[in-house]
Amino acid sequence: MVKNIIFDLMKVIIKKESNIKTLMNFTNDSNKAEELQKYIFETEEWKLLDLGNITQEQAIREMQRKAPKEYTNLIEEIMNKRCQYFTVNEETVKIAKRLKEKGYHIYVLSNMSEFAYTYFKDIDFFQLCDGIMISAYEHLVKPEEKIFKTLLDRYHLNPQECLFIDDDDTGKSLETANRLGILGRRVKPNDSQDVLTLLEEYKIEV
16 A cells, blocks of 8 residues: 655656757757757766765866867856756646645655755745655665665655656666565656556555
8 A cells, every 4th residue: 555655856846848958048059959968968977966976066167177168158057047947847746735635655756966956945845745865965866776775764664655756768767666666657757647647556546
């Protein structure tokens, strides 16, 4: 019987378009956006931000150092303002509120930098949460087994009583979760209706 609902954040609770679409808010040149994706989102520094092993400022400096000089200012602007183009998925938050009212416990397990979490930490959704685990503060990331085990141990959760809601298109995070006994499947990005469908599959009414 499911008692605990574990939410990912990006593309589940927080709406986020593809990296290219995000970058097109900063440039009208699609070729430049492709280049910027390589110098920002496909870097080792981006991974280190999620791990909490590098600061926002250090990441920007390293990205700038490795990229052509023409991108120096854009990289800083994108890194510091990208979260402005993400929005809260209010429909999914409403679902979480109804789950809470019905007695389910709400948790977060998300790969996210300290910078991004700080930007969103005051949204209403977090007031519903019984526990929050952000990769940058744990120095662990999904799909590593250790971050899932840390969540289960810290909050004394029985994996068979947990349902994990995640949009990971690689499927690796759900593989790890399911291997540990946590229920769930991948949901479509930014799709609150698919969240409802998943809950229905597990006989959870909201």
